Amino acid sequence: MTDAPVSTLVTATGIEPVLEPAGSSPAPDRKARKKAAKEPRRKITWDRVWAQRALLAMAVPLLMYQILFKYVPVYGWAIAFQDYKPGRGSIWNQTWVGFENFGDLFTGVNGERFRRVVINTLGQSLLTLIVGTVGAIVLALLLNEVKSMPFKRIMQNITYMPHFLSWVIVASLASVALSLPSSGGFINQGLMSLGLVHEPVLFLTEPNHFWGIVAGTSLWKELGWNTILYLAAITAIDPSLYEAAEVDGAGRYRKMFNITLPGIRPTIVVLLIINSGWILSTNFELPYFLGNGLISERAETIDVFVLRYGYQLGNYSLAVVAGIFKTVVAIILVGSANLAAKRLNQETLV
Amino acid sequence: MSSTSVAKPLARRASRGRSPRRTWTTERIIFTSLNTAFLLALAALMIYPLLNTLAVSLNDGQDAVRGGIGIWPRVFSLRNYEVVLNMNTIYQAFFMSVLKTVVVVATNLLFTSMLAYALSRREFIFRRPITLIFVLTLYFDAGLIPNYLLIKDLGMLNSFQAYWVPTIISAFNLIILRTYMKSIPDEITESARIDGAGEFRTWWQIVMPLCKPTLAVVGLFVAVGSWNAWLDTLLYNSGDQALSTLQYELQKLLASSMNAGANSANVAGNAASVGSGGQLTTPIALRSAITMVAAIPILFVYPFLQKHFVSGLMIGSVKG
Secondary structure, eight states: OTTHHHHHHHHHHHHHHHHSOGGGTHHHHHHHHHHHHHTTOOOOOHHHHHHTHHHHHHHHHHHHHHIIIIIGGGGGGGGGGEEOOGGGOSGGGSEEOTTHHHHHHHTSTTHHHHHHHHHHHHHHHHHHHHHHHHHHHHHHHHHHHOOOHHHHHHHHHHHHGGGGSOHHHHHHHHHHHTSOGGGTOHHHHHHHHTTSOSSOOOTTTOGGGHHHHHHHHHHHHHHHHHHHHHHHHHHTSOHHHHHHHHHTTOOHHHHIIIIIHHHTHHHHHHHHHHHHTTTTTSOOHHHHHHOOGGGHHHHOOHHHHIIIIIIITTOHHHHHHHHHHHHHHHHHHHHHHHHHHHHTTOOOOO | OHHHHHHHHHHHHHHHHHSOOOOOOHHHHHHHHHHHHHHHHHHHHHHHHHHHHHHHHTBOHHHHTTOOOOSSOSSBOOHHHHHHHHOHHHHHHHHHHHHHHHHHHHHHHHHHHHHHHHHHOTTOTTHHHHHHHHHHTTTOOOOHHHHHHHHHHTTOTTSTHHHHGGGSOOHHHHHHHHHHHHTSOHHHHHHHHHTTOOHHHIIIIIIHHHTHHHHHHHHHHHHHHHHHOOHHHHHHSTTOGGGOOHHHHHHHHHHHHHHHHTTSSOHHHHHSOBOSTTOOBOHHHHHHHHHHHHHHHHHHHHHHHHHHHHHHHHHHHSOO
16 A cells, blocks of 8 residues: 555646646656755765775776867867968967957858858758658658558658668769659659659759758658657557547547647657757758759858868868857757756756 | 546556547548558658669669669669679778778777766766766767867877777767666666675676667667768778778769769760779669668668667657
């Protein structure tokens, strides 16, 4: 009988979402957990450190290692304030120029190009994120309606598969698919045989198609994979909610919009927070491989700029400035998305 | 007492809901057939590009230039694969990719799981700050050139070490493993301690065997990531042909064909024959063959591991 209060609690939390919108329930729970975690916290004494020397031996060398390879490279940021010439040797032999490179990149001779690069990055990323999220949610909802388990499993396995192919392979497949029918471009072939176009579309030489190509190709690769977490969240929804709705006469679409979608809202929010930090660094390979001189005004992103203009052409200083910009924006974005979610009483990342 | 009275009808209702005896209403028939048709079309769209590439790679090179090959080769030929496997660079790159993947997976699993074990111990005093430092690296990146300079300053350019030394810990996999290890009941590790096992022994002999499914998932993620990587080769090891990887070779080929064609009607360029040892083939067919060589190992291990990775991804999604 000792576990009676526990099971009452479990039943209570299970029913709670019926009474309240799904998003609001985790907040008090989380606060309670935090308080509980704080209470047994004891002072750090040398005795305790010594007692945990084995755990420290496991963790500290690897911590040092991570700091070396992830944080120590920050010394390279010094290049941003130098007129860096690889020929002069190490970064200690360079001329210091203060914030000249920052001015150069943001407003000066490269200002227009860099602004275009930032817009391309944001445009491609946001389009990919929106199309990808909406597509994954829709596919998860449709897969959830499939009642035959073998069919569902086969569909899942087929749609997860492209996720494991490398971007190099995907870019190669995309460049063939989008080419002229004579070079095997089956998208043009399909469009022409459906009578949608009369002339083959020059997908990879017309700048205005490029953002769509990036979003579409990413959708092809990640669509199935992105449904995994949504499908898991859907299975966690209390089935009695659906039954209650059915008793009240709710149809298929009513249940989708009023039960399933609110039920997976915390998952959507967490994934959007996680992805918001990568807004400036996603989609490196596609613009790098598929972009060419004819369409670079829409194709070039920050990462491509850093690799092509910075690394390969030797403009190290400007590339480092662009890299710093990217990292700072990423940290700010994740931080503020997390804060906003906390304000709205939603799930948070940290 | 009150709990049982609430729980029982709930349980009965749930079990009734699990075996639905629903009637085939018109709405349901229409929806189900539309949904099935849509999903089948989607699956076809996912598979077609690969089947098409496979067909082109198995087709005669000169004939492939005419285009219009669907999912079945028109003039069957193994010549493209012969040429690819006779190219020394591809052959070498394949084995370098395998070696690199094996070393990266082994070191990653060893070190990530050791750290995950330490961070999963509730009594570990520096658990929070250390975890935070690792999680931040998901977003904090010094940048391509600073990373390159570090590798250069450490003297690791054009060496095999550049492939595995910088990446022995991945923060994402660390979280997955740590979360799973946290779910192992304390009684198990406690009893090991009473029997006199130290932390290293508990990790290696008690916790690791319990983590096998999760280790398989993390191993799969790491293996796929390492196999698919090409930027590390470009940045750090492009100066030494012996260290080239398959993805990098494919990328070079792709880049050259993109530059040559840029998708314009460059049939003449496609018809130009590339051969080694007098064998004739065409870039389009050759590229398909190399794409398949790079994709086949992934497609081959996929069926064996797919039942694990869904559970692994879900463990990772539980924050803690």
